[in-house]
Amino acid sequence: MHRTGDLYGHFQTLEQQKETAALGMWIFLVTEVLFFGGLFLTYTINRHTFSTAFGIGSNTLDIKLGAGNTVVLIMSSLTMAMAVWSAQVGKKKLVSIFLIATLALGTVFLGVKAIEYKQKFDHHLVPGLSFDMKYHPTHPMPGDDLTELALEKEEVDKAFAQDPDINAHGQLYFSLYFGMTGLHALHMIIGAGLLIWLIRGSFRGRFTPQYNTPVEIVGLYWHFVDIVWIYLFPLLYLIDRHR
Amino acid sequence: MNNTPPAPDNELPDTHYLNATYGSGIRSWLLTTDHKRIALLYLASVTVFFFIGGVLATMIRIHLLTPTGALVTPETYNKLFTMHGVAMIFFFLIPSIPAVLGNFLIPLMIGAKDLAFPKVNLLSWYIYILGGSFVLYSFGTGGLDTGWTFYTPLSSVYSNSAVTPAVIGIFINGFSSILTGLNFIVTIHTMRAPGMTWFRLPLFAWAHYATSLVMILGTPVIAITLLLVGLERIFHLGFFNPALGGDPILFQHLFWFYSHPAVYIMILPAMGVVSEIIPTFARKPIFGYAFIAGSSIAIAVIGFLVWAHHMFVTGESTYAALTFSFLSYLVAIPSAIKVFNWTSTLYKGSISWDPPMIYALGFIGLFVIGGLTGLFLACLGLDIHIHDTYFVVAHFHYIMVGGAVMGYVGGLHFWWPKITGRLYPESLSRAAAVVLFIGFNLTFFPQFILGYLGMPRRYHTYPPEFQVLNVLSTAGASILALGYLLPMAYLTWSMRYGKVAGQNPWPATGLEWKTDSPPPTENFHVTPEVTWEPYDFENRPDLGLAAGARPLAPAHGDD
Numbered sequence: 001m002h003r004t005g006d007l008y009g010h011f012q013t014l015e016q017q018k019e020t021a022a023l024g025m026w027i028f029l030v031t032e033v034l035f036f037g038g039l040f041l042t043y044t045i046n047r048h049t050f051s052t053a054f055g056i057g058s059n060t061l062d063i064k065l066g067a068g069n070t071v072v073l074i075m076s077s078l079t080m081a082m083a084v085w086s087a088q089v090g091k092k093k094l095v096s097i098f099l100i101a102t103l104a105l106g107t108v109f110l111g112v113k114a115i116e117y118k119q120k121f122d123h124h125l126v127p128g129l130s131f132d133m134k135y136h137p138t139h140p141m142p143g144d145d146l147t148e149l150a151l152e153k154e155e156v157d158k159a160f161a162q163d164p165d166i167n168a169h170g171q172l173y174f175s176l177y178f179g180m181t182g183l184h185a186l187h188m189i190i191g192a193g194l195l196i197w198l199i200r201g202s203f204r205g206r207f208t209p210q211y212n213t214p215v216e217i218v219g220l221y222w223h224f225v226d227i228v229w230i231y232l233f234p235l236l237y238l239i240d241r242h243r
Numbered sequence: 244m245n246n247t248p249p250a251p252d253n254e255l256p257d258t259h260y261l262n263a264t265y266g267s268g269i270r271s272w273l274l275t276t277d278h279k280r281i282a283l284l285y286l287a288s289v290t291v292f293f294f295i296g297g298v299l300a301t302m303i304r305i306h307l308l309t310p311t312g313a314l315v316t317p318e319t320y321n322k323l324f325t326m327h328g329v330a331m332i333f334f335f336l337i338p339s340i341p342a343v344l345g346n347f348l349i350p351l352m353i354g355a356k357d358l359a360f361p362k363v364n365l366l367s368w369y370i371y372i373l374g375g376s377f378v379l380y381s382f383g384t385g386g387l388d389t390g391w392t393f394y395t396p397l398s399s400v401y402s403n404s405a406v407t408p409a410v411i412g413i414f415i416n417g418f419s420s421i422l423t424g425l426n427f428i429v430t431i432h433t434m435r436a437p438g439m440t441w442f443r444l445p446l447f448a449w450a451h452y453a454t455s456l457v458m459i460l461g462t463p464v465i466a467i468t469l470l471l472v473g474l475e476r477i478f479h480l481g482f483f484n485p486a487l488g489g490d491p492i493l494f495q496h497l498f499w500f501y502s503h504p505a506v507y508i509m510i511l512p513a514m515g516v517v518s519e520i521i522p523t524f525a526r527k528p529i530f531g532y533a534f535i536a537g538s539s540i541a542i543a544v545i546g547f548l549v550w551a552h553h554m555f556v557t558g559e560s561t562y563a564a565l566t567f568s569f570l571s572y573l574v575a576i577p578s579a580i581k582v583f584n585w586t587s588t589l590y591k592g593s594i595s596w597d598p599p600m601i602y603a604l605g606f607i608g609l610f611v612i613g614g615l616t617g618l619f620l621a622c623l624g625l626d627i628h629i630h631d632t633y634f635v636v637a638h639f640h641y642i643m644v645g646g647a648v649m650g651y652v653g654g655l656h657f658w659w660p661k662i663t664g665r666l667y668p669e670s671l672s673r674a675a676a677v678v679l680f681i682g683f684n685l686t687f688f689p690q691f692i693l694g695y696l697g698m699p700r701r702y703h704t705y706p707p708e709f710q711v712l713n714v715l716s717t718a719g720a721s722i723l724a725l726g727y728l729l730p731m732a733y734l735t736w737s738m739r740y741g742k743v744a745g746q747n748p749w750p751a752t753g754l755e756w757k758t759d760s761p762p763p764t765e766n767f768h769v770t771p772e773v774t775w776e777p778y779d780f781e782n783r784p785d786l787g788l789a790a791g792a793r794p795l796a797p798a799h800g801d802d
Contacts, residue, residue, distance in 0.1 A: 009356065009357075009765075010350075010355065010356040010357035010358075010361065010434075011434075012770070016433055016434070019433050020359045020360075020429055020433045020434070023428075023429045023432055023433060024359060024360060024363075024425060024426075024429045027425045027428055027429060027459060028425060030459060030460070031421050031425070031459045031460070031462070031463045032463070034459075034460055034461075034463035034464055035463035035464075035466060035467055036467075037463075037464070037467075038463070038464045038466075038467035038468055038471075038497055039467055039471075041497070042471070042482060042493065042497070045490075045493060046482075049488075049490075050488065127478060127479075127480055128478040128479055128480070165488055168481060168487045168488045169488045171480065171481060171487065172480070172481055172482065172487070172488060172489065175474070175478075175480040175481070175482065176482075179471070179474065
């Protein structure tokens with residue numbers, strides 16, 4: 001039975017095995033860039049064509065939650081890097097601690113995302129499910145600021161006047177919003193699964209200065225997922241907000 | 244040191260990868276991580292899809308025997324050519340050489356025991372099977388009528404065929420491609436035996452490296468594009484639907500951004516095969532090794548820049564069209580370099596007419612025709628007339644069938660002795676290669692003429708004056724079918740009854756020929772150390788070429 005840290009049969013040295021694993025992960029991440037890239041391209045082209053509708057769409061996103069999530073994710077990348085470092089210097093207990101911290105921060109991110117998704121659902125901003133961009137300003141929820149909503153209604157009315165198909169174009173924005181953040185969230189869930197696997201391994205003392213490849217390559221993956229969010233946040237939340 | 248003596252040439256080795264048992268029969272195959280067994284798993288599956296695509300092609304050609312087409316309804320005809328394209332492109336052509344020959348040979352050629360990620364290799368095959376199952380489900384529950392190109396909004400909104408399972412299947416299958424490409428790139432980087440430098444790699448390896456670059460960069464884009472089509476269909480979103488503000492041309496750009504490089508995924512490996520066969524049967528080093536290696540990379544890179552030559556008639560700006568036309572001419576140059584180098588290799592070589600050589604020579608001729616007609620299509624003025632006609636159909640079949648499939652079948656014939664340890668009947672296989680060549684040309688050459696005369700593609704009827712050419716084409720198709728059935732028959736026969744091949748029957752210079760046929764599970768009993776240049780017939784006494792043979796002509800003409 002193959003044991004951790006052993007050389008797999010088809011490699012000559014542990015060094016070769018480690019180099020191979022790392023190169024494999026880097027190339028996989030390149031494919032992921034192209035994968036997300038198609039969505040980013042579609043988003044960019046549509047934003048350019050339908051800037052009014054996309055501007056309104058951006059405004060319905062909660063910038064505080066988005067920015068908060070960004071900080072959470074960056075911190076999780078920090079804890080992940082610390083986990084890799086801990087493994088490299090042989091501080092096994094710290095490995096587990098940092099991995100758990102990364103997982104916790106990732107879970108916070110996903111939780112906030114769930115809250116945001118629920119908000120969209122409540123405000124009838126989910127494409128295909130009685131989508132209506134005018135819904136929220138005309139149907140206040142308890143706790144909403146009514147003057148802000150009135151301003152929103154004014155803006156939305158103006159936009160509807162400018163662009164009669166704004167609901168259709170707005171649906172495009174939200175399709176892309178859910179598509180991109182959904183795909184990102186799926187990758188984070190997979191990342192969380194990988195972290196759980198690593199945490200179990202770290203409890204068994206698997207990761208040493210001689211053998212810490214799994215931590216390193218999951219770290220690469222986690223950093224990539226972070227970087228995708230760092231592009232998503234400004235694209236979805238920040239551009240054209242002031243219009 | 245080596246403690247297993249090599250098998251004498253008239254006997255198969257005692258244990259090799261086929262009869263090595265590490266578990267009970269079928270489980271040891273379905274759970275194998277041996278790249279050689281996985282290659283055979285792929286061989287079986289791609290052959291199944293080849294049959295399916297072939298049956299669909301037969302139905303198309305029979306239907307087109309008469310101008311009004313009496314075999315199927317127009318709606319069914321649309322499904323026939325669509326499913327033919329989907330089955331052949333995604334489930335036969337794209338995997339064929341890389342997943343069968345590439346998987347089998349690359350570790351052997353570089354002196355490694357397996358690919359870098361053997362379990363990922365097995366996963367690739369299972370992903371292929373899963374994707375294929377979705378597509379077969381789609382075929383069986385109403386089929387597909389959108390064309391293999393899935394243009395929107397027909398595919399995303401209006402089609403009543405089973406589009407969603409099909410796009411899911413192709414999406415899933417894309418990951419099989421991606422993981423295979425990833426495996427090859429990492430393997431070639433990190434698993435080469437001592438002394439196997441980059442410029443000692445066989446050109447087959449270079450070709451697969453370039454192919455893998457295209458696979459990993461292009462396939463994710465079609466994955467996301469088809470995913471969007473599926474989502475649009477299920478949730479009535481509007482990315483590509485004009486009625487909801489979407490843009491069908493955006494779909495075309497995203498689609499062709501992958502699908503053009505995809506054709507290079509299909510042809511580069513075949514070129515790699517030809518680069519192995521020609522020096523072997525001209526018994527000469529290949530001419531311009533570095534240029535052939537470099538041209539593979541060049542084709543991969545430039546191939547990403549030409550996609551919109553499929554969209555000349557969509558209303559793209561003249562400047563864009565000019566740029567894409569120019570780049571399309573540019574991408575032909577590295578291909579032409581290869582053709583010149585192969586031909587120069589033949590010059591003053593010692594030619595033998597073994598079956599793989601016939602396939603390789605056929606490839607060169609048919610690829611030249613296919614490639615040149617591609618340039619005709621890339622010419623803006625001409626494209627206006629021949630776009631969406633049978634001229635296009637003939638062009639891509641020359642490249643894909645006359646090129647890629649001949650490369651695949653030729654490669655199977657070249658490496659069959661290594662894979663199975665057996666030889667196949669020589670005269671019969673030579674005859675079959677000629678039958679294939681004749682059948683192929685009879686099928687597709689008339690289609691150039693038909694296209695030039697204006698017969699549109701994807702139409703179930705045609706004007707009566709085109710009937711003669713169509714009948715010729717269908718007649719050719721029946722001969723072509725025979726050309727494929729014959730090898731399937733005798734190659735299968737040879738697995739049990741063929742003459743034992745020995746380590747190096749041709750002989751050829753690659754590292755894969757320095758181990759048993761069939762190879763042991765671990766490929767080499769001792770890790771080889773490479774001290775020779777590729778295709779160096781002169782300095783390889785171990786090949787057993789007759790002593791006192793005429794000195795080989797130098798690769799660069801009359802010195």
